[in-house]
Amino acid sequence: MTIMDKNISRRAVIRTMALAGGGMILGFKVPNAMASVVAPKPWTTPTDGAEINAWLTIDADGTVTIRVPHTEQGQGALTAVSSMIAEELDVPWQSVRAVFADMNRHVNQGEEYVVTTTHGSQLIRQQHPHIMQAGASARERLKEAAARAWGVERSAVVAQQGELKTGDNSASYAAFANAAAEVTLDEEPAIKAYGDWWLLGKELPRLDVPVKVNGSAAFAIDTELDGMVYAAVRNTPVPWGRLVSYDASATDGRPGILGIVEFRAEDGKRGPNHLQDGIAVVADSWYRAKVALDLITFEWDFGAEGEISDATQRAEAERLWDVPGEVSNEAGGDAVGMIAAADPARVVTSEYHRPYETHARMEPINATVHVTDARIDVWSPTQDQSAPIRIIADQLGRDTRDIYVNTVFLGGAFGGNGGGNTAVTRQAAIISDRFRHPAKVIWTREEDINHDKQRPPHYTRLSAALGDDGLPTAMFSRAVWFPFEGADRHGPATADVAIGDSPYLFPNRRHEKHNYNGHIPTATHRGPGVNQNAFIIEQFVDELALKGGWDPLEWRLKMTEGNEPWQRVLTTLREVSGFTTELPQGQGMGIGVAEDHGSVCGACATVSVGRRGDLVVEKIVVVQNSGYLINPLNAREQLTGAVCWELSHALYGGLRLQDGRFVNTNFDSYNLMRIHQAPEVDVHFALSQDGWWGGMGEPGGPPCPAAVANAIYFATGKRIRSTPMLQHDLTPA
Amino acid sequence: MLLTFTVNGTAHEVDADPETPLLWVLREKLRLTGTKFGCGIAECGACSVHVDGQLVKSCSVNVAAVVGREVTTIEGLSPNSMHALQRAWIEESVPQCGYCQSGQIMAAASLLERSPNPSDSEIDAAMSGNLCRCGTYGQIRRAIHRAAEISQA
Secondary structure, three states: OOOEEEEOOOOOOOOOOOOOOOOOOOOOOOOOOOEEEOOOOOOOOOOEEEEEOOEEOOOOOOEEEEEEEOOOOOOHHHHHHHHHHHHHOOOOOOHHHEEEEEEEHHHHHOOOOOOOOOOOOHHHHHHHHHHHHHHHHHHHHHHHHHHHHHHOOOHHEEEEEEEEEEEEEEHHHHHHHHHHOOOOOOOOOOOOOOOOOOOOOOOOOOOOOOHHHOOOOEEEOOOOOOOEEEEEEOOOOOOOOEEEEEEEEHOOOOEEEEEEEEEEEOOOOOOOOOOOOOOEEOOOOOOHHHHOOOEEEEEEEEEHHHHHHHHHHHHHHHHHHOOOOEEEEEEEEEEEEEEHHHOOHHEEEEEEEEOOOOOOOOOOEEEEEEEEOOOOEEOOOOOOOOOHHHHHHHOOOOOHHHHHEEEOOOOOOOOOOOOOOOOOHHHHHHHHHHHHEEEEEEHHHHHHHHHOOOOOEEEEEEEEOOOOOOOOOEEEEEEEEEEEOOOOOOEOOOOOOOOOOOOOOOOOOEEEEEEEEEEEOEEEOOOOHHHHHHHHHHHHHHHHHHHOOOOOHHHHHHOOOOOOOHHHHHHHHHHHHHHOOOOOOEEEEEEEEEEOOEEEEEEEEEEEEEEOEEEEEEEEEEEEEOOOOOOOOHHHHHHHHHHHHHHHHHHOOOOEEEEHHHHHHHOOOOOOOOHHHOOOOEEOOOOOOOOOOOOOOOOOOOHHHHHHHHHHHHHOOOOOOOOOHHHHHOOOO | OOOEEEOOOEEEEEEEOOOEEHHHHHHHHOOOOOOOOOOOOOOOOOEEEOOOOEEEEEHHHHHHHHOOOEEOOOHHHHHHHHHHHHHHHHOOOOOOOOOOOHHHHHHHHHHHHHHOOOOOOHHHHHHOOOOOOOOHHHHHHHHHHHHHHHHHO
C-alpha cells in the first residue's frame, strides 16, 4: 500500500441546526396499539437498570431495556427479539424499549448472545428457543428473589405484567431486579408452548417504524463525525484484476483532496472481504473525492477473465449439458435410460436460464471507521455486527477488545451483507489508520453493483418421460451454475436446489450438477438458489402436467401425496385463489410452489397480456406454511416484500456480463420493480402447527416467477424459459 | 464559495463548490442525513427534497441552483413527525429497512399538494420515480390514501 499525503485540515462544519435524532428516545406511541420505542441511534441508548442477564435490564421505573444482538435491516428483528423476551418475562409491551447489544462485549466475553448474524430467515424459526429462554430465565430469577424475601416457594409467586405477587405480598419487577441478578437457578425453565402466549401471535407494530418516517433513523452511511475524511473508490472493474499503473496528475491542486490510497490484493487472500486492487481518493467531502477519482486514468491487467461474457458462459453451459456431472440425487431405476428408450412423443425436454442478479440494497456499500491509539469505532451495514471487529483486528493487527461496533440500521441487506461481504470495512480502516481521522468510504452505485457478491447464473436442462396415466415415469436434470471458484453452495443454494431435492414423487429420477469455476464473486441472496430454481422446476412440472393432460394444481396434489405441508398449501391455494386454466386468451392464472428455509409457500399469479405483448401482473395470492408464526403483521409484510423482490429480478432484472464485468450497474439499466408495476399481493397462512418452524423473510419470493410464467403461458401460449421475462416477445401466439 | 439559501425555514450560508449536488451539502455540511444517496443519477428518488415547493432529486441539482431559494427536507416536513403522511406511514406500517422512505414521503407530499385526494393512477405517476427494494409499494399506496383521509378529516 502506498499513500500520498496532502494537507489535512479539519473541515469546518456549519452546524446551524440540531442534529436530527441526536440519540434521544422518541416518546412517540403508535396510536391504538401496544407500543414500545426505539431510538434513532439504538446503540447510544443508556440504561441505568439492573442487568438480569445479557439480554435485558430493568430500570427503577420499570422500563425494561432489551438488548438485541441482531441487525435491523427491515425484517423486524428488533421487534421480534423484544417481543419474544417480553412474552416470557411477562411485562407490559409499553414498558419495553429495544437497543442494540454491545458487540465488543459479545466478541470478547464469551459470545453470550449465541448468534449475532441476521440471515437465513432463521431468527425466529431457529433461535426462538434460546431467546425466549433468556426471558424465561429472568422471570424465574425475579420470582426466586421475591420468594426468598417473602419466605415462600418460588412456585407460589406469580409473575405477570411486571408485578410479582403471592398472598398479600406484591412488588414490581424493579424492586427485585438487583436481587434477581444474583440468583442462580438449579435448572433453567422451559419456554412457553405455542398457544400459551399472551403477546406473540398478535399483530405487533414494528418498533422501528416511527424513526423511519422523519429521517432520524441512523444508517451507517449517515455517520458524520468532526474531522471526518471521505473516500471514493475505484475497485478493479474485473474481479481480482491487477492495477498496472494509474495517472492521477489531473487531480493535482484540486481543492479538498487529501490523498490517494492504493489498495492491493494479497496472495492467498481471496475471501469475500479481502482487499482487491484499487484506488481511493480521500478528500474533505465525498463529492470532491468522487469527481477527482473520475479524472484518474487507469491501466489494468485482467488476464483471460477480461474475455468472459454471458455468451462465453452460455457456450460453456451448453457444452456441460452433454457432460456427466456430480449426482446430487438419484432414486429408483435408470432414469436416463428410461427416458432414452421412451416414445419421443411422451418425452418432455426443456432448457432454462437465470442470469446474474445483484442485491442492490438501497443503501450503497459503505463503512465508517475511526482509528485512534486507544480504541477503534466502526459503523458498518453488516448482517453480523460482530464481523467488523474481527475484520478490523485482522487488517490493522489490533486487539478485538479495543474495537467497538456502533450498530446501525441497515438500508436493506438481503443476504448481501453477511458479516463483511466486501472489502469496504478494510478500506475505511486503512484510510482512518493512515490519516488518523474518522474515515467514511462510500462506493458509488456503479461500484456497489459491479462489486457486490452476486447471485450466480443457472443453466439447466431437464427431461422426463410420461406414462399411460400422463404422470412422469422418469425424470432427469443436469444443472450448471457459475459460483465463484466453483463453490458447491452458498448457504442453502446449490446448482440444483429445489430441483434435485424436489418433493415430487418421481418414481425414477437422477439429478446432476456442475459447479463451474466462475470468476465473479458470488454469495447468498434473499431466497438463495430456490428463487432461481423454482422458476425452472415449477415451470417444467407445468409442462409435464399439460403434456400428460393434467390440471397443474391437481398434478401437484397427486405428486405430493402424503406430504402434509405441501398438501396443506396446495389445498388452501385452490380454495383462496380461484385458480383456473379456463380464462380467455390474453388472460391467465398460473401457480408455483417452493420450499425455502423450512417453509412451503405457494403462489397463484393472475396476469393479462395485451395484443402487443404488454404484460400486467395483476395479482399474486400467496399461501405460506411456516409451521407457526409470531407476528402476522410482520409476516405479511415480509412475504409481500419477498414477492416484489423476486419478481423484480424475474421480470426486469438480469445483470449483463461483458468483458469480464457487468455493464448495467445503475438503476437506469439494472431495472427493478416500481410502484406502477407492483401487483396486488394477497397473503394467506396455512400453518401445519406440527412441531416444525419455517422461515418468513425469504420464502415468499421463490414460487412467484414460475407462477407468473405459467400464467403467461395460459394467456399467450408462450413458454418463457429465461429471465428477465420482459426481454421476451409476449405477443400472444 | 459562500452560498446562501434556506433549509427547513432557517437561512444558511454554506461554503461549497457551486457544482456540488445539493444532496451532499445537505448531508455533509448541514448534517441533514435523512435525505439519502442511492444512485447519483436521479433514478431512485432516495434523495428527494422540495425546492420552493417543487419535488427535486437533490443528487442531480447543483447547490448553486438553490441559492436564494427554500429547501425542505424530510427533517423539516413537519414539527414532531405529525404530517398526515408521517402519521399514515406509521398507521400503515410502511417502512421495512426504511432507507428509501424519506424520499417516498417527500414525493408523496408533493403529490398531495397538487392533488389532495389522488387516484391510484395519480399515485403511480407521482411515485414511480422512487424505488423501494423491500417492496413496500402496496403499503405506500394505502398510506397515501390514508393520509388524504387524515388531511381532509
